[in-house]
Amino acid sequence: MTSFFRPTRRAGMLALAAAFGWPLAAAAQDYPTRPVQLIVPFAPGGAIDQMARAVGAALGRELGQPIVIENKPGAGGNIGAEQVARAAPTGYTLLVGTSATHGVNPSLYARMPYDAVKDFVPVAHWGSVPNVLAVNASSSIRSVEDLVAQAKREPGKLTYGSAGNGTSLHLAGELFKQAAKVDLVHVPYRGGAPASLDLLAGNITMMFDTVAVSLPNLRAGKTRALAVAAPARHFALPDVPTFAEKGYPSVVSATWAGVFAPAGTPAAVVQKLEDANRRALEDPAVAEVMRKTGVQVEFRGSRDFTAYVASEIALWGNIIRSNNIRAD
Numbered sequence: 001m002t003s004f005f006r007p008t009r010r011a012g013m014l015a016l017a018a019a020f021g022w023p024l025a026a027a028a029q030d031y032p033t034r035p036v037q038l039i040v041p042f043a044p045g046g047a048i049d050q051m052a053r054a055v056g057a058a059l060g061r062e063l064g065q066p067i068v069i070e071n072k073p074g075a076g077g078n079i080g081a082e083q084v085a086r087a088a089p090t091g092y093t094l095l096v097g098t099s100a101t102h103g104v105n106p107s108l109y110a111r112m113p114y115d116a117v118k119d120f121v122p123v124a125h126w127g128s129v130p131n132v133l134a135v136n137a138s139s140s141i142r143s144v145e146d147l148v149a150q151a152k153r154e155p156g157k158l159t160y161g162s163a164g165n166g167t168s169l170h171l172a173g174e175l176f177k178q179a180a181k182v183d184l185v186h187v188p189y190r191g192g193a194p195a196s197l198d199l200l201a202g203n204i205t206m207m208f209d210t211v212a213v214s215l216p217n218l219r220a221g222k223t224r225a226l227a228v229a230a231p232a233r234h235f236a237l238p239d240v241p242t243f244a245e246k247g248y249p250s251v252v253s254a255t256w257a258g259v260f261a262p263a264g265t266p267a268a269v270v271q272k273l274e275d276a277n278r279r280a281l282e283d284p285a286v287a288e289v290m291r292k293t294g295v296q297v298e299f300r301g302s303r304d305f306t307a308y309v310a311s312e313i314a315l316w317g318n319i320i321r322s323n324n325i326r327a328d
Contacts, residue, residue: 035068037068038056038070039095040096041097041101047255047293047295048098051126055126057286058280058285076109077098080095080101081113085114086114089265089266096259097260098255098258099254100255104168106313117309120260122260122309123274123277124274124277124300124302126257128296128298129211129212130228131169131209131255132209132226132237133208133226133227134217137224141226157185159187160186161206161207162187162188163192166327167192168253171325174319179250208253210254211294227245230252232296234296277299281299
């Protein structure tokens, strides 16, 4: 269904509610009275899924109703996001939205099955896993300063790998190129694992990857971290500087996640969900899972999360358009 029909459908739902006298306000006050479905738009077992299951369990305790996790992977998260965009705005179908579904995808895909802004209400931001820039441990490049100096001496020679065109790893590289004003060659792979193997083999100069994925090779001394693309140092890499410390404050790139509801969800329901998510993130069991997956917990309520989503769409939209990037 195209975006032309989405507002009509949403308006139709609300009109039906009014026509049949459904007590939306009363329902919002009593919410929730039955299980809540939480759509994860990625496959089971990944970092986003682990995060969702941990927070979902705590969220269920806070709300007094089970949170039913349903994985709907495909199209970079767009399939699951579309399902929630089309759901009734009652608070019983929610989305684990991410930096893909509500940051990159709106500009990366020529045709989107949903409007990331108009079709959703951001409820609560959970946290993020920042990207880290690493080189092979045997590389003569030992710092961001070394990298920039060499890239300027030899423009177009240094290479960086990624998990494919339009992935967060690719876009992090383009963001750094823009900030440092250097000419680096992008080498896309079909996934992060083969790119990482080529980094270990010395076939590419460098690679951005999430802290969580990068840690084993960093700790084994096979790779060397140059900088973390985050506002503050990461708890797992306390000795690794941020790009801001190296003079590039705009280089902030992370995989983030949070809860979204369909547009039109009553404000009282959104507020209940926001409060419950805030408390869920304070649960020690949730904190442990977040730490194990490399997530820096950072709660944002609905208003702040809405502003953050808008800034992410603008940031990555600029990078994607200026480099004419399209999904493979």
